[in-house]
Amino acid sequence: MNQIKIVALVAFILTAPTFASNSLIPVSKETKEMAVSLRDKAIKDDSAYEILKSLTTEVGARHPGTPGEKAGIEWGINKLKALGFDKVYTEDVKMNGWVRGIETAEVLIPSYQKLTITALGRSKSTPEGGLEAQIVHFESYADLEKAADGSLKGKIAFISNRMERFKNGAGYGRANIARSKGHELAAKKGAEALLIRSIGTDDHRNPHTGATNVAMGYTMVPAVALSNPDADQLVRLIGYGHSPKIRLNIQTKDLGAIVTKNVIGEMTGRELPNEVVVIGGHLDSWDLGTGAVDDGAGVAIAMATATLIKNNTEMRPRRTIRVILWGAEELGLIGARAYAKAREADGTIANHVIGSESDFGAGPVYGLQSSDNISENAMHVVDTMAGLMGELGVTRRSGNTSGGPDMMPLAALGVPALNLMQDGTDYFDLHHTPDDTFDKVNPEHMRQNVAAWTVFAFIAAEWPGSFK
């Protein structure tokens, strides 16, 4: 039993005179009442919406290695301080930067038509001035797999798979292999470049970018997403019997070694300051939009949640609430991996009582899911949280969770996690596109999110037991 656990036990004995049997530590009446009171304040509070408005308007896009990212980090530090966090600090994260430059495409045959495209993350450049080639159409990644190796010499591989719309975003993973691994497969088949229908559910001429499975350097061939209407246009052209020839010009740049930051703000626990409840969102965004639903919303929800708890309680909750504005999530959870590694190194992983990230847009929370490593004796706390979120339309859900993308490295080290499941029906209309802007966010949904997060964060920080 380490120091922290002893302190926790002492604190617990002092404050919780009666136990349930089997070591179940109840959520006290006072804690529940306070959670309800905080929830009911949050549902009338536009702080998260205002924080998001400031971030997306005054900073804009926050892609690693750009001035926007630097401005975002400055903004994060200043905003956390202005909101009255007890401790505000950053941790440097080394990474490899990549930025897009020129990106144009046109159909040359059968008729001249401009295409709306964008390079996928870490796409290689085409030769200067672009390349011209016929496209060869595959309806899915699996269909491209069936082509003979080397058979696409001098051609562009075009995968047209359509992402399906689901509330929980289930269509994303299924379609996304074309984006993440298509470039390798296209190279294997001998193609000059990879062209995919955007991994997204909208019908606007705004392509969806996103990461490929390349950690540094470049994809194996230039890897490009068409807007969905443009992809459908090519499919129709082929349906008429044409063999479209296109010109593709992609110029991108590997920035080499750069430094990004995790920006961290803490509300220090009154009794167990070393035990932390981790909440947050990622501060970086893709470069095309202003990162409103991905993930300015998560950043704003987490900041507003901690602030609302601080401003409406006489003393700090028992444990520390650590708000982490994760860096460089979009290029592969880079800030989150670095954070987990650093906590392994400094021996504080075990201090992470529980955590969650908000990174699925700005839709309302409808479900509460818990990770499998939460002990049976603590499940009643999660059930209580869900119960107190019930008025917000939240129900308890089954299934395991890592607690969001940036929680994955921590979850892999055994940190318990919750998932405040958001309605993502429209999320992939905007995700990674120029259209991810503040005007798309519903203030009522932001309030509902903070209300749910407040119940979670307050109870997790105040309940004296262990989730493990």
Next chain:
Amino acid sequence: MNQIKIVALVAFILTAPTFASNSLIPVSKETKEMAVSLRDKAIKDDSAYEILKSLTTEVGARHPGTPGEKAGIEWGINKLKALGFDKVYTEDVKMNGWVRGIETAEVLIPSYQKLTITALGRSKSTPEGGLEAQIVHFESYADLEKAADGSLKGKIAFISNRMERFKNGAGYGRANIARSKGHELAAKKGAEALLIRSIGTDDHRNPHTGATNVAMGYTMVPAVALSNPDADQLVRLIGYGHSPKIRLNIQTKDLGAIVTKNVIGEMTGRELPNEVVVIGGHLDSWDLGTGAVDDGAGVAIAMATATLIKNNTEMRPRRTIRVILWGAEELGLIGARAYAKAREADGTIANHVIGSESDFGAGPVYGLQSSDNISENAMHVVDTMAGLMGELGVTRRSGNTSGGPDMMPLAALGVPALNLMQDGTDYFDLHHTPDDTFDKVNPEHMRQNVAAWTVFAFIAAEWPGSFK
């Protein structure tokens, strides 16, 4: 009484043995039955949708002076011939061409942010490499009017007026003065350029282009539309107390004298071939999208309507149905003005019995409006048409009409007109944007349109009386 009227009278006497009193010429039972039969065939017929698919896919954008326009004219001629029109021909129209080149804009202060913009029609270029200037915000054209002349030296005038959404598009005219005349007013106030919120109702990062009131040459200062989210972003930045400075680079080109064409297909009337019922849409489009709702839909509806009548009647209707695919509508009804002038010159204006253009998107028809120059004795025919369209959800509407933009020059010369009013609730989400593409069109609505147009065109061509 001219030759044509005598022929008409003889024809009429031969075919319509009984008259209503007061010279009312009834719509015969056979004509009504045939109109119903055609309507009921049209509602199950996807010809218009297929025609539109071919035009927008195989040709794409059709902006005057571009290869796309040439391809569109070729397509029109070939398609009319393939559909079996009795006569297919073109008429040359002289005009001045204008095309866009580079168009980029960025916020420089308070933070670097890319803006989504497009040049308005006939916009002047900025100096090469662009200009940098602070923006000065006006909520409306009227507000900019109040600024002192010469007071905006070194600044960019920014008008942020929001177009309102209405079924009949009533918000367009009100907002549009900023687009059409803003450049003159900005120049008068001394500004370097004009920046407007797009004249459109969507919230996507696709700006709306459109004509300015410049017939040749250039606007007085560079005239540019921001996408609506970008305009709102600037308004928010200003709301925070910032004075945004932007860089604007617009390079456009006056093509000088070019030739466009009206493409015309006729179904020759069996008895009164010189009397024509004019239907159509405009074949040109803006360059950003593929001109699906503006106005490929109108082109397809008109072509399908005449074809459906031809294919489902034993003999041609009494009068000629002339389908006109108007040229260069977007740059100021240029094809339509030339056509009207040529008909004045060749003395055949009086042969135009009645006309209408479909140019308000691909939404369903909900109303039938008539021009005030239709005689009292012919109003019952319009009422009958509306009655036969009733099952399609169409009702008779009051108000005067020119019968659509390209009918205006003819209407000004006294040609009777109808307006098949379309539901334009969503039209200005797409109008003049990159998003005006085939995927936005509902095939059911296309069928409904052709059904309504068939009732109109068939009865207008078959009923032996005069609308004047």
